[in-house]
Amino acid sequence: MREARARAEGLQLLGLAKRAGSVASGIHRVREALRSGEAVLVLVAEDASEVQLRKIEGLLRVRAIPRVVLGDRAALGAASGGPPLSAVAVTDRRLAGLILRRLSGGMATES
Secondary structure, rough: OHHHHHHHHHHHHHHHHHOOEEEEEOOOHHHHHHHOOOOEEEEOOOOHHHHHHHHHHHHHHHHHEEEEEOOOOOHHHHHOOOOOOOOOEEHHHHHHHHHHHHHHOOEEEEE
């Protein structure tokens, strides 16, 4: 129950970040945000393919950006107002911090 609430709140905050223009959606844009140093937090779908995730894992390690599993591809896409997504990057430090705090109560977090 607690995990479901944390997930719902995290997805709501992702929607807020998207409306604020602080989200890079999709693997290609996440890679760009990681390379440019704009990404503060990366949210990945629990059903994202390993092939897609390998495209960003090296950059995540080099940049030491937190990676959090949040819902499935459909939920990530819906929260950010688009089609199913394997990953999104949050580029606003304050919003990323809010998302991390909401999710710390029961979600899978990796660094």
